[in-house]
Amino acid sequence: MLLYSLVQLISWGTLVVKLQPSRMAMVMGEGSVFLFLLCIGAFFLHQSIKKEDKLREQQQNFLLSVTHELKSPLAAIKLSLQTIVKRDLDKARQTSLLSNSLKDIERLDDLVENMLLATKIENRSYSFPKEEFDFSELVGKITDRLQIHSCGCEQVINPTIQPNVKITGDPFTLSSVVTNLVENAVKYSGPCAEVSVELETQDGHPFLRVSDRGPGIPDAEKMLIFDKFYRVGEENTRKAKGTGLGLFIVKEVLQRHDADISVRDNVPQGTIFEITFS
Amino acid sequence: MIIMQQKLRILLVEDEDHLLDAIKLNLELEGYKVHAVKDGKTALKIFKEERFNLIILDVMLPEMDGFQVCETIRLENTEVPILFLTAKNTSEDRVMGLKKGADDYLVKPFNLEELILRVGILVKRSMKSDDLKELNSYKIGEKTIYFNSFELKQDDGVIVPLTKKETMLLKLLIERKNEAVSREQILETVWNYDVYPSTRTIDNFILTFRKYFEPDQKNPVYFHSIRGVGYKFTDIHS
Numbered sequence: 464m465l466l467y468s469l470v471q472l473i474s475w476g477t478l479v480v481k482l483q484p485s486r487m488a489m490v491m492g493e494g495s496v497f498l499f500l501l502c503i504g505a506f507f508l509h510q511s512i513k514k515e516d517k518l519r520e521q522q523q524n525f526l527l528s529v530t531h532e533l534k535s536p537l538a539a540i541k542l543s544l545q546t547i548v549k550r551d552l553d554k555a556r557q558t559s560l561l562s563n564s565l566k567d568i569e570r571l572d573d574l575v576e577n578m579l580l581a582t583k584i585e586n587r588s589y590s591f592p593k594e595e596f597d598f599s600e601l602v603g604k605i606t607d608r609l610q611i612h613s614c615g616c617e618q619v620i621n622p623t624i625q626p627n628v629k630i631t632g633d634p635f636t637l638s639s640v641v642t643n644l645v646e647n648a649v650k651y652s653g654p655c656a657e658v659s660v661e662l663e664t665q666d667g668h669p670f671l672r673v674s675d676r677g678p679g680i681p682d683a684e685k686m687l688i689f690d691k692f693y694r695v696g697e698e699n700t701r702k703a704k705g706t707g708l709g710l711f712i713v714k715e716v717l718q719r720h721d722a723d724i725s726v727r728d729n730v731p732q733g734t735i736f737e738i739t740f741s
Numbered sequence: 742m743i744i745m746q747q748k749l750r751i752l753l754v755e756d757e758d759h760l761l762d763a764i765k766l767n768l769e770l771e772g773y774k775v776h777a778v779k780d781g782k783t784a785l786k787i788f789k790e791e792r793f794n795l796i797i798l799d800v801m802l803p804e805m806d807g808f809q810v811c812e813t814i815r816l817e818n819t820e821v822p823i824l825f826l827t828a829k830n831t832s833e834d835r836v837m838g839l840k841k842g843a844d845d846y847l848v849k850p851f852n853l854e855e856l857i858l859r860v861g862i863l864v865k866r867s868m869k870s871d872d873l874k875e876l877n878s879y880k881i882g883e884k885t886i887y888f889n890s891f892e893l894k895q896d897d898g899v900i901v902p903l904t905k906k907e908t909m910l911l912k913l914l915i916e917r918k919n920e921a922v923s924r925e926q927i928l929e930t931v932w933n934y935d936v937y938p939s940t941r942t943i944d945n946f947i948l949t950f951r952k953y954f955e956p957d958q959k960n961p962v963y964f965h966s967i968r969g970v971g972y973k974f975t976d977i978h979s
Contacts, residue, residue, distance in 0.1 A: 527829075531801050534828035538850035539759040545853040546767055556766070563759040 465505055472497060521692035521707070528694065528706050532574055535704075536567035573642075574706065580639060581691070581708045584715045591633040591719050598630040598637070598669055602662050605641045609649060619655055620645065625663040630740060636716040643709035644673045644736050650705070651677030652733070669740040676733040685726050689714040748774040749864050752793045754784040754810065755826070756802050760849075764797070764826075764856070771857055773864075781805030785813055790925045793821055794867045795860060800827040800838070808841045815842035822863035826851070879915050881954050881963060881976065888912055893953060901953070906931055910946050914964070914974035923971040947972055 476494050480487050543560040546552070552560075583589035606622040630637070648658040652675045661672040680688060680695060687693050692707040717724050722740045729735050751768055755761040756779045768775045776791065778784050780803040788796070796814065800807035811823055822845070825838045830848040838846045844866075845859055878887050883896035891908045893901045903911070909931045914922055927943055947966065951958045965973045 527801075530830070531828045534849045535757045535760060538828070539757060539763060541850040542760065542763040542767070542853055546763055549853060550767075550770060560763065560766075563762065567759055 465501065468501060469498075472501075521690075524694060525692040525707055528704065529574075529578075532704055532706055533571065536570050540564045540567050573646075577639070577643075577706065577708045577712060580636065581712055581715075584712065585691075589636075591636060591716075593632050594634070595629055595631045596634050597627065599624050599626050599628045599662055601634060601638055602641055602660065602671065605638060605645060606660050609642070609645050619649065619652070619658055621657050621659045623659065623661045623663075628662055628664055628669050630669050632720045632740075633716075636712075637720070640713045640716050640738075641671070643713050647705075647709060648673050648675035648677070648734075648736075651675055653677070665739070671738040672735060674729050674733060674735040676729065679728055679732050680726065680734050688726070689724075748772065749794045749868075750774045750776065750792065751860070751864075752784065752788060752791075752796045753777040754779075754781065754797065754802065754807065755799045756780060757799075767853060767857065768860065771860075773860075779803070781807065781810045784810050788814055788818075790923055791929060792926055794864045796821060796823045797860070798823060798825050798843070800825060800829050800834070808837060811838070811841045811843055820867065822867050824859060824863055826856075879911075884954060886911055886915075895953075907946060907949065910943075911950065914972060915976075918974045918976055921967045921970045921973045925971075927971060943972070 472494060476490050479490050543564045547557055547560055580589070603622065603624050606620050606624075610620045645658065645660060648660075652658055656676045658676075659672075659674045661674075663670055684693075684695050688695065689710045691711040693711075694705065694707040714724065717738060720740065722738055725737050727735050727737075749772070751773045753761065753764060753768070753775050755764065755777070758779075761777055761779065765775045765777050776787055776793070778787055782804040784796075784798070784802075785805070798807040798810060802810070807825060807827065811825070814821065814823065819842070823843045825843045825846045826849065827834070827838075827846075828849045835846045844863055847856060847859060877889055878885055880886075885894045886892075886903070886908070887894065888908055888911075891903045891905060893903055895901060910927065913927065913930050924940060924943060944966075947964050948958075950964045951961050954963050955961045962977050963974060965975065967973055
């Protein structure tokens, strides 16, 4: 198409110059402007196609990860229950299969919750009902809950929570923000590595820091991780599972609360997420 | 048959803990010996060290995906049955899995009964192919080994008795001629892990074989030691 326009431009230009050689300068000038505009158009077209391709690829990855995230716990629950029905198992084995299934159901519930919340945020159909509440209590509850699931051998989440940090916001979505950040930190850290969660007031503003000792995030990807569906690495060979919705929700919810989030490297390795509420 | 003397072995590769536990439990209750691993690279490492009657592979795995693992296994072993167990359910995925060399493809969430039946069929197939390869005798130069009667007929017609372990080790090396057989595979097949002989013990067996078959024991042409790996049998006559 571009080539066709270019050929047309040149042939018409040549024709006009042949008929009226005195108008050579005008033809050249107008031709250059036209060529310039054509180039700008082509550049934006190319950018937009590239963006579209990237989005399509991310959506494809999202589909792939959701398939995995939905079907794996479902398969485990189905197999565990069928095993209990088919086999004559002792009490301890039955309990272990059932408690694994309950954890899988919670995992599915979290996934569905995230998908619904992301959709509501995008549709702008969620109103973020705000009220004043005790943020320290909320963060404490979440770290306690995730502590139980994160590791069997020792405590890995190390919370340092200043009591009575009050905040005006939507407790439901803010609890999703904290859950997503702490869950990510646990997921990307090695088994029994320490994840620290600190809540305090800095210059009168609530400040939350979640640090992990995972592999860290490359600098080039630090700004991209908050994009919807974006995930670090290849979908088929990824160590940690997820859908690419968690940090998108975090960013959107914090924007609605006028809060800032920043991400930086931990020392010697890992990532630190910091949220400052205004 | 050597294989009947031990439990049928399955390599299970799955990164979801709960699913891995439940599949392992069921296969063990069915009488299989299961070696379970959680990523593609470890799976390949274990596959190189041990022998299996079946490999059950997930596709989405850390480090190296299941398709790559299957492809790599098929480069050196075309016989061991491979069953893909995956959440990827499109027909393109199935075709891809089968193209990479899998024997069967089961989509998550699956039925326990169906998994057990498919595993049974695949394992039986692997044993049939082992049956076909069943050797009764083998000739090395002018000497003949009779595996059923544990005997070696020398070129002068004299019959030398072989021990059971000697016969089993000879059979294992001959069945896999021109391939390096690792010490672990030898221990597992011949000693069945019930006694752990030292490396020296296997060396002594190889020395005995060289005494029986090699024209020049210092420069063996049939029984070779491969440093850091194990042993290899090559037949210069075939």
